[in-house]
Amino acid sequence: EPRNSMVRGAFVVVEGVDRAGKTTQVQRLCSKLYALGHNIKTIRFPDRVSTIGQMIGSYLQNETNMDDHVVHLLFSANRWEKAKWIEETLAKGYTIICDRYYYSGMVYSAAKNNPALSLEWAKQPDIGLPKPDVVIFLDLEPWQAEQRGGYGEEKYEKRELQQRVRELYLQLLNAPGGGMKVINAGDSMDAVEERIWNEVLPWVEMVEGGTYGAKVG
Numbered sequence: 001e002p003r004n005s006m007v008r009g010a011f012v013v014v015e016g017v018d019r020a021g022k023t024t025q026v027q028r029l030c031s032k033l034y035a036l037g038h039n040i041k042t043i044r045f046p047d048r049v050s051t052i053g054q055m056i057g058s059y060l061q062n063e064t065n066m067d068d069h070v071v072h073l074l075f076s077a078n079r080w081e082k083a084k085w086i087e088e089t090l091a092k093g094y095t096i097i098c099d100r101y102y103y104s105g106m107v108y109s110a111a112k113n114n115p116a117l118s119l120e121w122a123k124q125p126d127i128g129l130p131k132p133d134v135v136i137f138l139d140l141e142p143w144q145a146e147q148r149g150g151y152g153e154e155k156y157e158k159r160e161l162q163q164r165v166r167e168l169y170l171q172l173l174n175a176p177g178g179g180m181k182v183i184n185a186g187d188s189m190d191a192v193e194e195r196i197w198n199e200v201l202p203w204v205e206m207v208e209g210g211t212y213g214a215k216v217g
């Protein structure tokens with residue numbers, strides 16, 4: 001059970017290009033926080049378990065094809081399905097570590113060569129979702145990503161698209177109110193782990209301690 005008198009848990013998002021090591025780093029971050037006695041839950045998007053998530057999964061595996069707008073809205077709907085759970089879980093005092101969020105939604109859709117899908121358009125269906133307290137962006141150049149075993153068979157795992165994805169992430173970083181912390185994911189796993197830790201721990205302590213109240217801007 002969460003410690004009493006806790007205001008709420010922190011909402012931590014880890015973003016990054018494919019092969020940046022998000023999954024490993026999310027696991028390491030969670031176990032370190034857990035070892036310190038924090039109450040932790042993890043979540044990842046896309047969550048491929050729900051009905052909508054299964055539709056997304058089969059699209060990513062190239063089993064089905066969909067209009068770009070349709071799949072974009074499914075990714076967003078997949079987050080909305082979890083929005084209430086996120087709010088309730090934070091309110092109970094759990095800190096949530098979330099592997100990808102709406103930033104992924106924006107950049108992957110906008111990276112398609114479809115002029116109708118601008119970053120601005122792509123953000124609209126996610127407006128109103130719970131706002132993260134801290135967002136980590138694991139940055140890796142496409143050539144480094146490819147050295148990690150090359151891309152697989154899933155949609156989006158192509159060099160040109162990955163390059164555009166990275167450029168769009170960097171654009172978001174520089175946007176006013178972007179608020180993402182960039183970490184070079186090309187270093188050793190231990191070095192990356194430590195940098196993430198140094199960024200995230202103060203936020204978790206601040207939010208759990210009730211000394212931080214975010215207002216959606």
Ligand code: NYM
Pocket residue numbers: 018045046060075076100101102104105106108109155156157
């Ligand atoms: N992806 C992920 C999107 O295109 N839009 C989204 O909103 C999200 C959350 O799904 N290549 C893409 C990025 C990834 C792919 O993610 C699967 P993962 O983290 O490999 O399971």
